Amino acid sequence: MSDTKDQFRPDDHDNDHFLLTTVVGSYPKPKWLNRAKELYQDPDHSFDAEDYQEAKDDAARLITAEHERAGLDVVVDGEMRRNEMVEFFAHRIEGYEFNGPVKVWGHNYFDKPSVVSDVEYTDSWLVDEYEFTAAATDRPVKVPITGPYTLASWSFNEAYEDDAELSYALADLVNEEIEKLVEAGARYIQIDEPALATTPDDHAIVGECLERIVADIPEDVRIGLHVCYGDYSRIYPEILEYPVDEFDLELANGDYDQLDVFKDPEFTADLALGVTDVHVAEVESVEQIEENILKGLEIVPPEQLVVSPDCGVKLLPREVAYGKMANMAEAARNVEAELDAGLEIDRNAPTPADD
């Protein structure tokens, strides 16, 4: 268990128990921000870079406030300044080039970049984003960063011996960026590694990356790892060896069918449990989310539990995303009150079969 969680407890928190509520990162962009981008990209329009910057600032402020209003303990700006989780960083790292869009599925494409020479750190990637958001709110701010293994796996590798070598080189850059973020005041960093789910056999590479990422980072800085959409039995319990405080896992989407994976051996880190499904455009009721939170308490005690959506919510309609956040925060407070009143959950007992 990690002792980095309690620093995020709000001063006016009513309950003795504290189930930290937060988000994974992305949030639906306001329609006017997409319109502003189109105007900025239209060479015939006078809407310039400064105007677009202002629009992004406005959006970041708006979504940070929306997270506050929903009642989240730790907020993010909804990644209003980022387009896509690999592209955004590749544009900021020396050694990458772009050759055009490639297919993901159907007519969904992304500008998969190519690493054509040694990757190098030049200007900071996220310090401006962090400082702006931190100034826009009194709540603690989490910084999501795409992890080096995903940055490597979702790029074409023209320059390194293999993807492991490229991952390690990128991990050193992520470490440099986190040092800058910590200098700027950040205390909560989340490494996003969705690619681990596609190639679970590479969990040792991700482990080595994380060792490099946390090197010389102060211990009171909370480091989380977000993984989604995979067969967790192929990476558990190996991931418990990772030098991170928290694992942020998508589980609501599969209706907690993988819950038992984490019961044996004992889950020793903090668990940021996905309690709302980001692929269902209906807001789960507070009661439903309370039930989901209780699933987390089957794995870890309340001190180790964090409450969050399954994944980034950017593909949901904005009002649905907000509804999920608000209900999630309310549900967490209700469960805290029940725990204060003496509720106990039997941990590590296998779930009985349905039949």
Add this chain to the structure above:
Amino acid sequence: MTEYVSATPGLFPLPDWAKDDLSDLKGHQKHDLVSGDEGEAITAVYGDAREDVIGSQQEAGVDLVVEGQLRWDDMLAHPLAVHDNVDTQGIVRYYDNNNFYRDPVVGGELDFSGDVAGELEAAAELTDDLCAVLPGPYTLAELATDEYYGDDADFLAAVADFLAGELEAFPAHETLFLLEPSLATDAPDDGEDERVSEAVDTVTAATDADVVVQPYWDALEEKVYAHLLDADIDAVGFDFVTEQDQNLYNVQEYGGADSIALGLADGQNTLVEDPEAIRDRAEWVFEQIPVSEFETTYLTTNTETFYLPYSKFEEKLAALGEAADLAEVTTA
């Protein structure tokens, strides 16, 4: 002396303008994917895009010209995904890639469709060097979910019969590439490997063309390879980008078919190989298997190329076209 022929396994990226136009016309959701009964506007875009990719191959000097399979939104699952008795359900991962296709669930008899033949009819008007492309029967069966035939062996046989029926309707084609990645990544069990060989025979009996069976993303297990050689095929393709030792071992131990396809250019990386390097790699392979002789050597990418940005895809075509010319000169 072997004759070098430059070729590809098809499934090209769409030209960028067609990506945009088709995104607008079709949309981005699961139900927007190709259905087999597209309207006039969408058909017209695919027609223009087909002309583009056939032109690109001709310009690059690629000897065997494929249609490009630009409509295959579901990649190798396409022939089933557009079938009337198949229901496309959840989005599932395409092998170990960051790509997804609709799970084709077979709920009725796999009778004749004619979808792929229609594409090839259009392509045949643009080239005299047409190379047809289909998923191999094992791969297509592995990519699908059967809720009708009930038994793995029956389903594989039904998929093979279906492919044979489609193939019979194809216009004249010089060569047929049967793509069998599953044969390498999810090897058939004992007994099943023999049925795969029979299934391939069922398909090849429906064409007079030279048939190349190309597995990729790994080498075949030795027994699977041995059974595949029992089938009436003209060449096996080898993914030398991913795996060298086991591929060489298979040829050294079991020989090959009359011809051979060498997957030497990486279909999934933007690093464009020098034509000289491709030629050298081909010569290196032959040095390792001195006792084998092959009528024709197909120089190809190891995999489909839809993974690449369009500009890099065109450069790959040019490299293959030139590599085959260089190799001809060297060996003549």
